[in-house]
Amino acid sequence: MAIEGNKATAGGAPAPAPAPALSQAQSHTTAPAAAPTTAAASTSTPQLTPAQLKAKAKAEKAARRAQAKETKAIVAAAAAPAQDAKASKGGKGKQDGSQPQGKSLQSHRPSMSGRRPSVAIMEKDARSIIPECFSHLPMAKRVQTSQAHKDVHPAVLAAGQQMATFAIKDSISRLEATLLAFKKVIESYETPEGNSLSRHFVPHVLNPQIEYLTECRPMCFSMGNAIRLLKAKVNKFDINTPEDEAKEGLLEEIDNFIRERISLAEFVIARNASQLIQEHSVVLTYGRHRLVEKTLLRAKEAGKAFSVSIIDDPFEKDGQELAKTLGQAGIEVFYSPKLGGLGANLERADTVLLGAEAIFASGFLQAPAGTADIAVAATRSGTKVIALCETINFDRERISIDAFTYNEIDPESNSPESFRLLFDNTPVKYIAGVITEFESGTGNSPAQAILAILRKQEEPTIA
Amino acid sequence: MAPSQATYAPTLAKLLKSLNGQDLETSIESLIFLLKRRQVKGDQCASATLHILLQVVAKAKWRNVDQLLDAVKSTGSRLVQAAPHEPVIGNIERRVLGLIRDEASEDRNADDFGIESVSDIQSLAPATPAVPPLRPGPTVIRAQTMPTVASLQASKSMFNLLSVGDTLDAYSTGASTPVSQPQAANTHALKDEVINGIEEIMDEVNTTGDQIANFADVHIYPEDYVLVFLPSPDVERYLIKAATKRKFTVLIASFDLPKGVPIDAQYPVLRKKLTAAGVKMIRLASNGLMAYMPRVNKVIFGAKAVFQNGGALVDSGCCIAARAAQEYSKPVIVLSGVYKFCPRDTSTQVSWAELGDPSTYINYEDGTAVDSFEIEDTTAEYLPPEFIDVYVTNLGPQTRDHLGSIMADHYKPEEMGIALHLGA
Secondary structure, X not given: OHHHHHHHHHHHOOOOOHHHHHHHHHHOOOOOOHHHHHHHHHHHHHHHHHHHHHOOOOOHHHHHHHHHHHHHHHHHHHHHHHHHHHHHHOOOHHHHHHHHHHHHOOOOHHHHHHHHHHHHHHHHHHOOOOOHHHOOOOEOOOOOHHHXXXXXXXXXXXXXXXXXXXXXXXXXXXXXXXXXXXXXXXXXXOOOOOOOHHHHHHHHXXXXXXXXXXXXXXOOHHHHHHHHHHHHHHHHOOOOOOHHHHHHHHHHHHHHHHHHHHHHHHHHHHHHHHHHOOOOOEEEEEOOOHHHHHHHHHHHHOOOOOEEEEEOOOOOOOHHHHHHHHXXXXXXXXXXOOOOOHHHHHHHOOEEEEEOOEEOOOOOEEEEOOHHHHHHXXXXXXXXXXXXXOHHHEOOOOOOOOOOOOOXXXXXXXXXXXXXXXXXXXXHHHOOEEEOOOOOOOOEEOHHHHXXXXXXXXXXXXX | OHHHHHHHOOOXXXXXXXXXXXXXXXXXXXXXXXXXXXXXXXXXXXXXXXXXXXXXXXXXOOOOHHHHXXXXXXXXXXXXXXXXXXXXXXXXXXXXHXXXXXXXXXXXXXXXXXXXXXXXXXXXXXXXXXXOOOOOOOOOOOOOXXXXXOOHHHHHOOHHHHHXXXXXXXXXXXXXXXXXXXXXXXXXXXXXXXXXXXXXXXXXXXXXXXHHHOOHHHHOXXXXXXXXXXXXXXXXXXXXXXXXXXXXXXXXXXXXOOOOOOHHHOOHHHHHHHHHOOOEEEEEOOXXXXXXXXXXXXXXXXXXXXXXXXOEEEEOOHHHHHHHHHHOOOOEEEEOOHHHEEOOOOOOOXXXXXXXXXXXXXXXXXXXXXXXXXXXXXXXXXXXXXXXXXXXXXXXXXXXXXXXXXXXXXXXXXXXXXXXXXXX
């Protein structure tokens, strides 16, 4: 009940603030789908809130609607600053899409709706211009918040927008954003009369959120794994488990999950990988990956003298940020803005550290396009290739044949005449080892052993 | 300020236009200037070098073959040193030197056989004694030969050309006939021959692209997916020619991102022509190419130079395309005119890598970036021979095994296999 009361009081305070914004948006002709929700909100605000507090006599539909509106107000106030902060941490170039979104949750709705027509036109033919031979692959798209399912929680809306605009890009960041948004969903969830959380929450509340996120951008494996875990947890609750207890249990589960599978994993992988860096060695890496960055910084902290050769993707330019960070940490950095000249770079390097987006059951590495080129060239020239990956990114069911099996089209470079895939697949034979957070001892294993690792881990986590 | 600068800025076109009007040294200096500033590069180097060497032959003061060879060599070496990353300049110099030697030997052979026709001379060439023959006073004959078909045998007799040159002169001076007149006629004829020969090489250079393109429909099949990396003019011609006969899809990849040009607006001419012919063109905005390779049927790019061992100097990134193709066992086709064949060995591949302008990627405004790391932007690199399946030249498609004989046909042994000037 503590949460409930909190919500009620908090709901009162920010209510006046969003109200003008909402009505403004409503008066705007270019916000068509938003109209039903906002109309319902503005007309029913004074009547329904007391009604809800007083008695539970309302029909289920009306209650749900009211709840959606109410939580929107709360979370907008609570989550927006946090999301802004998160967005500024994300990618640099592609951030423009996310910033209006973060703001729009607070007050700048009209500006957002002003942008809509152009986006909508772009969306219409975005898929039709994909070359036929790649048309089976999914592509992230900007779903207007107004077009989202009415039950989608504002926190999830925000996360979805950030994913669609690639402000949150890599698989672990997306996983973390998803889980944090789901926490908000759970916190604001109230089991309707005559229902039980374990029966009602997943199909009626969680699934619409997941659908929306998938629509924004195809889910990455880590999200799929985590969601499976979450659903399994919900199903385990007895039908008579009190709502508060169940909610607390879920929130705790998510917290534990983030702690163990993301934060701790990052720590352990960085520690293990940094031990592989020899004194005076030259480490080659591609683009910017969180784990690689952590590893290199950690090795530097440990007092090792080494240099880093960064190969960047001229279409992403993430590597520049990494180069700056490492350079300022006192590491000697060679920066190559594109894959050309890889041969010369490899001659200098003795270790290749690659960050992975995911690993298939076959051990194939799914990683930013260009990774495979480096891994193949490095292996051919006798340089060892080490991949860093959290176990949550492992998939035990999917096996890819090549990069066209599971991939995504970059919406940014999808124009009538240009095209880009986000990922490529590196065959097992070009990866000397994968460093994961799992395993006693070192945590290093050949890529083929992925399934074995999962099996050994065997807990219901990735079932 | 800007427009006036543009008007006065030296360009290759202006240089070529002013060649006849200005003296030789000025022309050479201005080409060196252009080469050093990379304002003349790639395919332009060949014709620019030819024009300058033509001027050398026409304007330099020389009285015998050796002086002419020296003049060409010294000019060539200056150009090579101005742009050591362009092996084509050295190739052209070798071709011209070979041409001069050919013409000179033909003149002398002609002397031996009096007024016999040139074709006879060529057939007799193997039998020509290596010792310079004693002969009566020189008579002049105009040899109508193709410099490109000069045979190895003919060059045999030339081994002695340089070593005995002086004695020949001495011999001539000792002859009873007056020297000055026939020699002047001789050099005059030689000059004409050499100039003709250089013009023929120019023709060859200019028509190379079209000749290569004639083989396009042999290698590109209907419904193919052809990956092209950073299409050179030769490659563009090749694709356009193929498009007249076949329906296929071109995937164009390159890392080049010209400022202010949206990526899908690149290669406007090629795009227009291909689209008009009904060929689909997809611009891959991708760094790695491994991902697309399963879809690709063949990889095509142009070489800046092809070395004796079959390795090629290519634009940076072609190696990525070639390696990806090899990984998926797709054929790699390299387009290269014969004039780009460089009779040199490449013991150190890395030395061929050329670095570009880092300010394309990092701005000086970004102080932290400028301070904290070193930028290495490779613009050209060496592609080892094992990555190349077919070389399409103006003489037809070739394999690695036959490059040697093509080079032997086009360069004299005197110029082959030695680093001409770079060691100095």
